[in-house]
Amino acid sequence: MSKIIVDTVEDKSTGDNAGAEYLVHGTAKAWANLDGTGIVALRDSFNISSVVDGGTGIYTFNFNNDYLDGNRTVLSDQNFTQATSSGNSTCETAVPSASATEIRAVANPNTTHDVENLYMSSFGDLA
Amino acid sequence: MTQLMTRDEALSLKLWQRELVLKERKLKPVEPRFCIVWEDPNDLDAPPKVTTPSPMWLAMAMHGDVLPPVSVYPLLVDDKGAVIEGHGLHDNVVPAMTEEEAMEYLLQKDIPYNVRDNADGSNMRRFVICRRDMVPTDRSYRNAWRLAV
Numbered sequence: 001m002s003k004i005i006v007d008t009v010e011d012k013s014t015g016d017n018a019g020a021e022y023l024v025h026g027t028a029k030a031w032a033n034l035d036g037t038g039i040v041a042l043r044d045s046f047n048i049s050s051v052v053d054g055g056t057g058i059y060t061f062n063f064n065n066d067y068l069d070g071n072r073t074v075l076s077d078q079n080f081t082q083a084t085s086s087g088n089s090t091c092e093t094a095v096p097s098a099s100a101t102e103i104r105a106v107a108n109p110n111t112t113h114d115v116e117n118l119y120m121s122s123f124g125d126l127a
Numbered sequence: 128m129t130q131l132m133t134r135d136e137a138l139s140l141k142l143w144q145r146e147l148v149l150k151e152r153k154l155k156p157v158e159p160r161f162c163i164v165w166e167d168p169n170d171l172d173a174p175p176k177v178t179t180p181s182p183m184w185l186a187m188a189m190h191g192d193v194l195p196p197v198s199v200y201p202l203l204v205d206d207k208g209a210v211i212e213g214h215g216l217h218d219n220v221v222p223a224m225t226e227e228e229a230m231e232y233l234l235q236k237d238i239p240y241n242v243r244d245n246a247d248g249s250n251m252r253r254f255v256i257c258r259r260d261m262v263p264t265d266r267s268y269r270n271a272w273r274l275a276v
Contacts, residue, residue, distance in 0.1 A: 029143065032181075038264040039162070039177065039179070039259050039260075039262050039264055040177070040179060041179065042179070042181050042182060042183075044156075044183070045181045045182075045183055045184075046146060046147075046150070046183070047143050047146060048181045048183075048184065049180065049181055049184045049233065049236060049237060050178050050179060050180045050181055050184065050233055050237045051178070051179055051181065052176050052177065052178045052179075052237075053176060053177040053178075053179070054173070054174075054176045055173060055174045055176075055270060056266055056270065062178075062236070062237040064142065064143070064146070064181075064184055064194075065141070065142040065143040065216055066200075066203055066204075066210055066213070066216070067210070068209065068210050068213065069209040069210060098203070098204060098209070098210050099200075099203075099204070100237075114266060126141070126143055126213075127203065127210040127213025127216055
């Protein structure tokens with residue numbers, strides 16, 4: 001495997017540039033695309049060892065390579081074909097930990113529901 | 128399974144980098160046949176939980192020379208939840224596993240200790256590894272369903 005060692009990556013035409021540390025540390029360290037209906041199944045993922053179906057609309061993603069601590073971020077979203085036009089959201093509900101994140105898919109009016117597509121990505125410093 | 132990464136190459140990379148390289152080399156994800164059904168002793172009114180491995184993780188477990196020994200995971204964190212022995216994830220790898228062995232590995236990695244070891248002293252079994260097609264897909268039934276083995 002070859003390696004490129006640089007300090008900065010610059011766009012040749014615009015001159016826009018970013019430090020290598022930004023690219024290394026600013027990319028998603030884990031992500032998942034989940035079918036949350038029936039027996040839940042990951043369609044694709046990165047740095048996820050398993051997913052837990054914890055009840056209606058409650059999903060926990062376990063990281064394969066843990067984070068340094070709970071000071072990481074999680075972004076999530078859902079695509080639910082039967083969703084009403086507003087009030088659908090996802091949120092992380094357990095205390096943030098280095099090894100896992102629990103996400104709930106919530107529909108209007110404030111009830112959890114199983115979703116056909118749950119998306120999760122996470123950023124932070126890995127152990 | 129075709130060998131896409133050697134042990135020496137794996138040890139030159141961080142754990143998360145190994146997955147990136149194997150994805151690039153088209154390691155084929157393995158659709159899991161098994162799952163772990165378990166009850167949380169801290170929340171006995173909750174429905175049983177179902178833990179399913181990631182197909183990519185399972186492929187790496189069955190490929191071998193990618194994942195660390197499972198014994199490193201409990202040693203990672205201190206009592207405040209911060210990782211103090213992170214190098215353990217990257218310093219060693221385990222050989223290829225069968226799918227059944229991978230499920231036992233996952234049980235130790237991702238299922239809480241008090242579920243596996245009956246830390247409260249009870250003799251009730253709180254988990255079972257079973258085929259995924261044995262788990263009811265009907266949510267309203269499953270939410271009222273208890274583990275009986």
